[in-house]
Amino acid sequence: MVNIFAYFIRYPNSVRSKILGCDLHRLDEGPSVQTVLTREDGLRYYRTMQTMRRMELKADQLYKQKIIRGFCHLYDGQEACAVGIEAGISPTDHLITAYRSHGYTYTRGVSVKEIMAELTGRSGGVAKGKGGSMHMYAKNFYGGNGIVGAQVPLGAGVALACQYQGKNEVCVTLYGDGAANQGQIFESFNMAALWKLPCIFICENNKYGMGTSVERASASTDYYKRGDYIPGLRVDGMDVLSVREATRFAADYCRSGKGPILMELQTYRYHGHSMSDPGVSYRTREEIQEIRSKSDPITMLKDCMISRNMASLEEIKDIDATVRKEIEEAAQFATSDPEPPLEDLCKHIFYNDAPLEVRGTHPWMRLKSIS
Amino acid sequence: MNTSPSENSCESCPLVVCLVSRLAFECTVTVRDALNQALDEELERDERVFLLGEEVAQYDGAYKVSRGLWKKYGDKRIIDTPITEMGFAGIAVGAAMAGLRPICEFMTFNFSMQAIDQVINSAAKTYYMSAGLQPVPIVFRGPNGASAGVAAQHSQCFAAWYGHCPGLKVVSPWSAEDAKGLLKSAIRDDNPVVFLENELMYGVPFEMSEEAQSKDFLLPIGKAKIERQGNHVTLVSHSRMVSLCLDAAAVLAKEGIECEVINMRTIRPLDAEAIETSVMKTNHLITVEGGWPQFGVGAEILARIMEGPAFNFLDAPAVRVTGVDIPMPYAKILEDNSIPQIKDIIFSVKKTLNV
Numbered sequence: 015m016v017n018i019f020a021y022f023i024r025y026p027n028s029v030r031s032k033i034l035g036c037d038l039h040r041l042d043e044g045p046s047v048q049t050v051l052t053r054e055d056g057l058r059y060y061r062t063m064q065t066m067r068r069m070e071l072k073a074d075q076l077y078k079q080k081i082i083r084g085f086c087h088l089y090d091g092q093e094a095c096a097v098g099i100e101a102g103i104s105p106t107d108h109l110i111t112a113y114r115s116h117g118y119t120y121t122r123g124v125s126v127k128e129i130m131a132e133l134t135g136r137s138g139g140v141a142k143g144k145g146g147s148m149h150m151y152a153k154n155f156y157g158g159n160g161i162v163g164a165q166v167p168l169g170a171g172v173a174l175a176c177q178y179q180g181k182n183e184v185c186v187t188l189y190g191d192g193a194a195n196q197g198q199i200f201e202s203f204n205m206a207a208l209w210k211l212p213c214i215f216i217c218e219n220n221k222y223g224m225g226t227s228v229e230r231a232s233a234s235t236d237y238y239k240r241g242d243y244i245p246g247l248r249v250d251g252m253d254v255l256s257v258r259e260a261t262r263f264a265a266d267y268c269r270s271g272k273g274p275i276l277m278e279l280q281t282y283r284y285h286g287h288s289m290s291d292p293g294v295s296y297r298t299r300e301e302i303q304e305i306r307s308k309s310d311p312i313t314m315l316k317d318c319m320i321s322r323n324m325a326s327l328e329e330i331k332d333i334d335a336t337v338r339k340e341i342e343e344a345a346q347f348a349t350s351d352p353e354p355p356l357e358d359l360c361k362h363i364f365y366n367d368a369p370l371e372v373r374g375t376h377p378w379m380r381l382k383s384i385s
Numbered sequence: 386m387n388t389s390p391s392e393n394s395c396e397s398c399p400l401v402v403c404l405v406s407r408l409a410f411e412c413t414v415t416v417r418d419a420l421n422q423a424l425d426e427e428l429e430r431d432e433r434v435f436l437l438g439e440e441v442a443q444y445d446g447a448y449k450v451s452r453g454l455w456k457k458y459g460d461k462r463i464i465d466t467p468i469t470e471m472g473f474a475g476i477a478v479g480a481a482m483a484g485l486r487p488i489c490e491f492m493t494f495n496f497s498m499q500a501i502d503q504v505i506n507s508a509a510k511t512y513y514m515s516a517g518l519q520p521v522p523i524v525f526r527g528p529n530g531a532s533a534g535v536a537a538q539h540s541q542c543f544a545a546w547y548g549h550c551p552g553l554k555v556v557s558p559w560s561a562e563d564a565k566g567l568l569k570s571a572i573r574d575d576n577p578v579v580f581l582e583n584e585l586m587y588g589v590p591f592e593m594s595e596e597a598q599s600k601d602f603l604l605p606i607g608k609a610k611i612e613r614q615g616n617h618v619t620l621v622s623h624s625r626m627v628s629l630c631l632d633a634a635a636v637l638a639k640e641g642i643e644c645e646v647i648n649m650r651t652i653r654p655l656d657a658e659a660i661e662t663s664v665m666k667t668n669h670l671i672t673v674e675g676g677w678p679q680f681g682v683g684a685e686i687l688a689r690i691m692e693g694p695a696f697n698f699l700d701a702p703a704v705r706v707t708g709v710d711i712p713m714p715y716a717k718i719l720e721d722n723s724i725p726q727i728k729d730i731i732f733s734v735k736k737t738l739n740v
């Protein structure tokens with residue numbers, strides 16, 4: 015049903031919004047606490063976050079139905095991080111993250127359909143069903159990485175390539191509070207600072223590394239200071255505008271040739287570490303509920319837009335309905351698309367190579383690998 | 386017709402030797418200089434190629450393999466790293482993912498253990514996991530295996546460990562031509578290549594054919610070479626042990642035993658066909674390697690021969706000559722007896738031939 019009233023209601027095109035200041039480390043100034051939210055941006059952020067939210071909830075459902083197998087680390091609660099970061103950089107910039115990656119896969123341009131079909135292991139998945147939850151890739155998006163912390167040197171390497179190729183691009187390199195103690199991260203900090211790599215290191219602190227709270231894992235939980243000689247800022251990761259402004263600030267910093275910068279996003283995950291973790295043995299249901307009711311990123315944006323008259327409840331509901339439909343269709347595709355053919359088994363071992371014989375499970379099984 | 390040789394090809398030749406051999410259009414080049422030439426040529430050819438590792442730039446390379454390159458190409462292309470293998474190997478892999486063609490040097494492959502997760506999980510598996518979306522054109526190179534007096538932590542051979550993993554190519558050159566042709570191919574390959582050099586071979590000179598002096602001289606990865614023809618027994622080896630096999634073959638020839646010596650050149654993909662063809666001719670097989678016996682290169686070759694067409698041609702069980710199954714000791718007498726010696730190869734040949 016067309017909302018004819020929409021034609022008559024005038025919405026402000028943009029509003030000024032005040033955001034929380036950031037805690038700073040080795041920085042004289044931080045991102046501005048004033049930002050402008052346009053109606054167009056607001057609706058887009060809302061829609062993107064809502065899509066991510068519903069996609070993750072659908073994944074939860076499919077996992078419980080055993081249609082998704084193995085590891086499944088869900089991102090619901092943290093949407094403002096992925097959306098805010100993407101809003102602060104360009105599609106020509108680069109991004110790499112760890113295994114809680116479905117949200118980033120979406121913001122970096124892969125369709126919900128292709129993401130869900132990858133989770134269900136079908137040939138229509140973004141990695142043709144060969145990667146699964148933790149191994150999805152796109153242009154300027156380097157996954158999806160399963161080994162905790164390993165993506166951080168990779169991201170610094172992408173930043174090196176940016177610097178080498180001189181195209182004024184930056185690399186956003188994400189890791190969690192659990193990974194923050196990894197030695198290779200400090201090795202990356204050292205080289206990034208030494209060589210002034212255009213790398214934005216971002217710690218998504220969702221307070222728990224699997225079942226271990228930050229207090230039990232880190233001698234210092236000021237993750238934004240852990241870069242030591244690298245300037246840092248601590249940002250409210252539940253507010254998409256705060257994340258966006260901080261990211262813009264960080265990207266400007268890197269692009270100016272000053273070297274790397276570190277951002278800590280304080281955020282929260284509603285689900286447990288993965289689908290095998292109910293998530294309530296190491297935290298209380300009350301804590302989860304508190305965050306949901308007071309700091310949910312999607313609710314907060316919706317409330318902001320409605321209270322500032324930038325959107326009507328009707329409009330929001332329309333978006334919700336559209337998103338729900340999109341997710342349903344994607345899930346439908348993901349459950350009906352065929353699994354990859356057996357011929358794919360040995361493909362993609364090498365790139366640009368002559369066909370290779372691959373040993374099967376016994377000596378009489380000779381398989382062929384094609385690039 | 387050999388027109389003016391490139392600046393690099395005869396840098397290492399003493400003038401007299403060079404003049405004499407130039408008449409034959411050949412040159413004598415050490416393995417070190419051959420590697421240096423390969424690096425220089427590939428750096429010049431493709432701007433995306435760069436070298437990083439400890440001491441590769443201003444020190445001219447811990448083993449002088451990268452001598453002169455920093456002076457010629459500068460900080461951007463030749464990068465000295467801090468002593469942080471896991472970090473810089475990961476950085477190299479990330480750079481490869483983003484469009485560059487890094488050469489990541491490990492001062493020795495013993496140190497690659499610190500970074501092995503990046504080599505296997507980030508480099509080797511990514512093209513497959515991404516179903517072809519993300520290639521990783523990188524070369525990991527450095528000296529591998531036993532050296533002289535460097536003891537247990539610095540003497541391990543990693544051919545079997547890396548050779549085990551799909552998604553990697555693993556190359557092990559012996560001669561100067563091998564070194565040059567295979568390193569150039571490795572750099573031009575769009576996939577992760579582990580390039581296992583040998584410190585004791587760096588200073589060894591070899592004749593380099595005119596063809597090998599060209600800037601486009603490439604050797605195919607995955608193809609073994611028959612260094613010496615023979616009819617009585619097949620000796621299969623890689624890297625420095627090829628020298629020992631040839632020496633053993635020379636001694637045995639005096640007793641009328643003709644060995645066919647195969648230089649594997651590549652560990653993975655293994656050129657099983659070359660070995661099978663040879664075994665079907667000689668009916669006897671001995672593998673020779675510096676690494677440990679259990680789950681080693683020789684073990685794999687023997688398994689393949691068992692499973693393949695050459696088995697029926699064996700007149701005796703195939704055997705392996707390997708390093709002793711111990712951590713490498715320091716004292717010279719102990720070290721010498723920890724790795725295969727020529728007499729071990731000769732003994733094994735005679736046992737296999739029952740003479």
